[in-house]
Amino acid sequence: MKVADKHGRIIQAAIKVFARNGFFNSRIAEIAKEANVADGTIYLYFNNKYDILITIFEEEMGKIIASVKQELATTDNPCEKLEIFAFQHLSLVEKNKDLAEIIQVELRQSSKFMKEYRNRKFAEYLQIISNIVKEGQEKGLFRKDVMPGIFKRAFFGALDEMSRFWVLSPKKKYGVKTAAKQISHFFLNGILEQPCPTKTKTKKRKIKRTKSARK
Template identity: 40%
Template structure:
């Protein structure tokens, strides 16, 4: 059974992010990942079953840390508006500080096979539940309309953040992603109504 801890494990995960971002998932051979991680090719198989396992593990590892950190920061906020602002900020901050991870999550994960996408979606559920909590709290407190569809609201919030990061990547990161936090927050809170 592959072990999922330790310095070498972390080194392989971080190397995989760089190699996949640089070469694409399909061209990211295990040997390239091993070289980037400064480990022997065979060492990778002590930690991972195959390249697909590396991709799933890196997403689980990075997403898990992000959700934990985001949840902690969101829980420190008192109003729904502050919680939503923190969610938007944390989403952008996490990917802006690690553009290679942004490339992997926004572009490479979407080119994978359906079975792999299903596993990725399982990992993503924890993040979506975090969004759901904010939506339900907003409805309870009256910050959001009581007649909104929470699932549709989740799609809109996640979809807006997701597309914003993808656009930032496609425009070759020529602007500060964090400059979008306040405009997107206003759009999510007030829609398209005049201010």
């Protein structure tokens, strides 16, 4: 009907449909309809249903990583980098809600193969964060006892959970900018106004495991 680029039309349709129903509850027929294409046409461009999902991931994830890396190159201040990362991540999610939902939700399960494949791509993404941390440590800005391997997961996880909130509930209570600022600020400066009351490492080892409360 239109011009062409069936491939692209199918991908876009699939993103929409998968996001709406979930992968397993999506019908090929529905994707075909959404793309204004016959059922069979899809099989001229993809091997099977699962192949569509993989392709979505492959084609889109690369763009994201590249785009984030590019933005980060605008500064060499690790603190700023963290905030930029947060902002970029959240912005991308906001701009591509359906895609974000698929990556977050649908790709979690799926076969062993996909899990491993996905993990490789994600490892690359997470490494951007740990590299920032290492850079900050070398420059004497960040504490040396911070473990980059844990930090990257914590930081990403914080952003990811914030995204989920947006993906699932359309009404955003907080803007992207606010969220990015808050989150990077938590991680950089912590939330303490003043030192906490002594960590009670000395006494008070009174765990008192209640043995009652059975069943």
